Structure formats: C-alpha cells, structure tokens
Amino acid sequence: MANKAAPLKKDQQPVEEEDVNVPKSMIIRVGSSFHNPSLQQLSLDLRVLMQPHTAINLRERRKNCLKDYVVMCGPLGVTQLMTLSQNEKTANCHLRLASMSKGPTTTYRIKEYSLVKDIVKTLKHPKMVGKSSTIFQRPPLLVMNGFANPKVAEPHEKVMITQFQNMFPPIMPEKINVDSIRRVLMINKDKETGEINLRHYAIDTKVVDVNKNLKKILNAKIKKNKKMPNLGNIKDISEILEDSHHLGYTSESEVEDEESLVQVDETESLTKAKVIKNEGGANNIRKKAIKLVELGPRLRMELVKIEAGVCDGEVLYHRYVKKSDSEIIQQKKRLSQKESEKAKRRKIQKENVDKKLAKKQERRKRQKEKYEANGSAVPENDNSADESDEEVDLRPEDYENDSDLYSE
C-alpha cells in the first residue's frame, strides 16, 4: 500500500490562500492512454505546471472511469478536469479541459509535445527543479498572445480565453507580492493556423549594475574561491571599464538586451541587517536583468470542439464537422429517443425490483406466522440477512448531491 504521508516541513508547506474560490484542477489519463508511457509522463509534467492548486499525487487506476473523477470533483472543490486521452485507431492524442461541474468541455488535439526531460536536454543551462521546489508554491503568470480581443472575438475563442484565464487564481494587485511570481505560462495562438503553443518558463533575475570586468576583480578580493583575472595584457585601467569582453569570454548569461533590464527597489525585500549595512550608499534601487529559462513541457495543439457538458452534451463548436439544421434536429430526435428508451428500461427495472421485494416480504411474513404458530422465536440470522438486503437498496436522495447543481 501507499506510504503514510510524512508531515510537511515548514518550508514545504503550501502557502495559505485566503480566497476560497481558488480554481483547482485535476489532471488524469483516460482510455488507452495508459499504454503510452510518454503520455503518462506528460500528465505528470502538466501537473507540475498546474501547481500549487492541483492534485499532484493523484493515482489513477485502469478501472477508474471519467465519472468517478467527476463525482469526486464536487466535494473536493475541483473546478477543472484535464484529461489526456489517445485514440486507439488514429493514435491522436487529445487534451480535454472540462469545467466542473456542468461543463463546458474544450477538446484540443495535441499535434506535438515535448516533455520536461526533453526540454532539459536541449538547453545548455537548464534549470533543474523538483516538483516540490519553492517556485511551484505559487501559480504561474499567464501570458496569452495572439488571441483576439474578447470584446470582438468569436464565441469559441472567447471560451478558450476565459478557460485559460480561469485555470489560475486572479491577480490581486493590492495583495500580490511581485517576488512571488516566479513562473510564466505562455500561450501563443498562431493567427493563421489557429494552433496553440504552450510554453512554461521560470523567471530568473540577476543584479547587473556593476561592470562585469570590475565585478570579476572585486570578486577576486571578496571571495576566496575566485581568482584574479589576468591583467597582463592591459595597459590602462580604462580598458577594463570600457571593454566588457576583455577579461574572459562572454557567457550565455550575459545580458545583451537592454530592454530586459528592470530597476527594482530592494528596500522592502532586504533584511534589516542588510539595510543597515547599505545605509552608507542609501540607495537600494538596483538594476536587475530578467531572464526566462524554459522548464517544459511544451505543447502544440489545436482546438477541435467545444461541448456544453462534461465530455458530452451539445456540441457548441466543431472545427471540422459542420452540421446542417436538419441534421441537428435528427440528432436531437435520436438522443431524445435514446433517453426515453433508457427511462423505460429504468422503469421496468424498478418494477422488477419492487416485485422481488414484495415477494421477499411476503415470504418473511409467512415465515413469521409459521414460527408464531409453532410458538418459537424468529431466528435472528435470517432476519438480519433480510435487513442488510434492504439496506443495499439504492435511494435517489442519497445521490442528490453528486449531480444536483442547485443543492445548497
């Protein structure tokens, strides 16, 4: 069995969220995606991306069906269900985003994906972070590019935008600490093809206000493990200040783009001791370079359809299939027929159950009379067995909360 979860250490404990209405998500695999290990890895990577308000350690079984999760979403307060599936015939992968508890569901076909481990391999200086790292304690900043303005967008695009925006809690400008934004989720829409690219980055900041060469020399004095750079070729001190490429090579981390520099007032974030130390300078405004390091996963996908319910219901939008009015009417007819048949079957089943029950009760009654006539007590075990039979009987009231939207 699963290990008992050890109590979290202090720094591992998730940050308390005052707002109750934080969107929570669950990422699961369904169908034949179980046979595809890389899709399984993708679901794990997506969970890391969706942290902190997601079920990170959720374990699916093959026996679990979608309904099981949907039923559990209500009591757990999950607002979004993300499912990964693979078509058995075409091997197409699909990502579905379903809003709980009554839809809609948007279905994306995944055209390409890269896992975290692939991204890590491609980068020269990847950022290695575990899923319990502090940068995952806060939701990422969502940046969407290429989408039409929701005021003028088509309804299906509007749904897409709103769904992405509602994946994460809203930013509260009065309360938010800018330092807490450590990740970016970028969603780019290709305007021509309508494809959606999803990238996940970590935000790195670096102090840059000192001349790099000067810093090297200073470091040689301050830090023991740094060596003094070779100054043999230098004729004048001005060369150090002017030529930034003189000492050693430029590295990838060199900041070339002036636009990515940001001035930050550090007075608030510094500890007291540091502030006192800095008092001579009296200036805590420092230049910082902002850099994004990709964390992964990457997704390239396209919107296929939008359904009104949770993975069922009326199709509001389909990219490829367009149905005429008559076809829609026919479909509706078919659906209602199906529904009525189902109701009929249910009714017959109920009648059968009632009949059986009545029979049983009659038998019990007869037995009782018989025993009373004999003058002995009714045997205990027989009675209890009957009672347990009755308890199994399903009552609709018990399940009301699962599907009833209006229950308080």
Add this chain to the structure above:
Amino acid sequence: MSNSLEERLKSHASSFDGLLSLIPAKYYYEDSNKSNEIREQGKQKKKPISEVRQDKKKKLDPAFHSENVETATVKDVMRNREKAGKGAVIPGNKKIQVDAQDTSETDEKDNDNNHNILDAELEKDREVPAPLKTQEPATIFDDEGNEIKSKEMSSEEIAQQKAMKEKRLSELRNKLTAKINNMREKRKAPGTNAKGAPMSREQILAERKRKDELKKKRQQQQKEKEKEKEKEEDSDSDDDDEEKIDADVMFNNIKFTDGEKVSSDLSSLRKVKKKGPSHGDFKAHLQLLERQKEKFSKLDKEQQAQIQEKARWNKALAGIEGKKIKDDEKLLKKSLKRKEVKKRKSEKEWKDRKETIEITQKARQDKREENLRLRKENKGKKRKDQTRLKKFSGIVKPTRAGFEGKHKRK
C-alpha cells in the same frame, strides 16, 4: 579754491563718502527689526555647528561685509540701495523722453485711429502733471540763470493747465460711466431702463431661482450622460463590435479587493454586479424563467434562434467562471419542492414543540392545584390515613389522534 561748482561738489561728496564708510550702518539707519529681535531673544534656537563655522569663515569675506546689516558701513548700504533701487529720474530728462515716446506713438495711432482711445488719453493725462512737479526742484539746483526761467512761468498759466486737466478728467469719467451704463443695460441689470430688466425685488428673486433651476437641470443631464457611458462599458461587450483594439497580449484575471475587475485587454474596469434573484430564491428564478419564456415566444424565428445561440454561449462562459445558471425548470421545481417540504416539516416541529410546552405547563398547574387540595383534605388526618401528594417531572407530549389511547404498553 577757484574750482567750478561741479568740482567743488565732487570733492565734498568724496569727503562725505569717506565719513560714511566709517560709520556702521546700524547706528545710522533706524533698525526696524531691532524691537522684534529683543522680543524673540528668548525664543532663538542654538545654531548648528556647521552654520556657526560658516559664519566665522564669512567674516573674512569682504563681499559679505557689504551685504550684512550688522557689519556694513553706511556707505555699503547706500551702494546696495543704489543697485537695488530703480534709477533716479532726473526731472528734465524724463519729460523729454516721454515726449519723444508720445510723438512716436501718435504717429502710429494716426494709422489706426480707433485704437484704444481711452488708454491713450489716460497716458496723456499722466504726462501732464510731470512738468508741474519738476519745475520746483529744478529751481533749487540751479545757481544763476536758470532761476529766472522758472519765474517766467506765470501763475496764470499754471491755473490754466490745472483747469485743462480737470476738464479732461471729468470728460474721461463721464465716458467711463456711460460705458458702464451701456454694459449694464446690455445684460439687463436691475435698476436700468432696459427692456426686460427686473424692476422689483420679487422679479430679481424669481430670476435667480430660474437660473438655479437651469443649472440643476444641466448638472442632472451631465450625470445621466456619465451613467449611460458607464453602462455601455459595463454591458457585456457583445454589442460593441465596431471598436477594434488590437491588444494581443493578455494576462491572468485581475481583480481588486473591492470586487472590481479589469477587462482582459486592460482597457477598462468593471464592477461585477449581481443581477436577478438571489441564490436560494427558486420561486423568483422560476418566475423569471416564465417571463423570459413568454417574451421568447413572442419573437419571430430568426430572433429566437439568435437568442438561443447567445444563451448557449453565455451558459458555457458562466460554467467556466464557476457561476451557476438556473435555467432548468425541472431542477428548479424539484429544488423548490424540497425546500417547501423542509419548511413544512420544520413548521410542524415548531408547532409540536410549542404544544408540548403548553401541555406540560398545564399538567404542572393541575398537579399543583390537586396537591393543594389534597393537603387541605389531609389536615387533621393521621399520617397513615393521608392521601399521598403527587410528584411530577418531565414533559407531556401531545397525543396523536388514533395512536395513544386507553391501551397501555405492558
């Protein structure tokens, strides 16, 4: 000492200057600050060290001496005043200057006659007294020949000039009053002869009232306009398709603590207003649905289709945002029924509770009276003959019809 007058004056002046440069200014000029200083002596604060040092250094600076009141000599003060003050006007010179200006001005005015006649006249007016004033001091400075000239200006001429001046002044005044009257009539001020000007106090008051009302009306209109604008911003975006803003980049939802939201293109704020009946009021929801249905049935088919399409998407959007849309009649009815049943049940329970209390109270009262009666009867009887008093505790539940009767449980 047969020097000219000028040379003599100069030599005197230099000797005076020498004397003045030796006298400290504070003894020579009356110091207006002095009395204040004495008063404020106690209140004075100690100067900071840096300022004291600066002051000490300043003492060595000659430029400082000439400026400082305490250390400066009378000569310095005079020089400073000379610098600061406007250049002294030598009377004779001024007249010539002004005359030259005047002629040039009149030349210009010939070109456009209707140019500010009043101003020009006023200027001329100012010029006139100047020679009058200058004549007298001129006599003082002149030594020999000049004196005779001034005497030639007879008293008659002066009187004439005075009369001329007065005449001009009165003309100007008349002009001014005429102009003011004209303007008053134009705006129909009270007390003028203009048509429609208010004659009595009542009329003035009425006029004032009318103007106030007009002002109020205008303000109200402005307010309404603003409200409409806000409404347009609030109303959900569907109608204003014509405005195109290409803000490509969008971010998370941004929400303020007071409930205001920023639209996704960061262009405007909108307050989330609650529309429609409250969450638990199923009856109102049902009524609303019925009204909508009625409205819907009156529309033609095209409009119906449009509305249906819109409602479908709105429902989807609401679902994403976690709002609950209550448009399922079946569910609403069911919930309403459940709520009613619950209410009925609790009502009944409350009634029972009340009845129980009443009955119990009554039973206790009965018992007490019975006991009192028994006690009276028992008086004078032996203990063993006495009937026992009743004891009572607990509650009495109301009997249910047809259930609890004579038959008692074993």
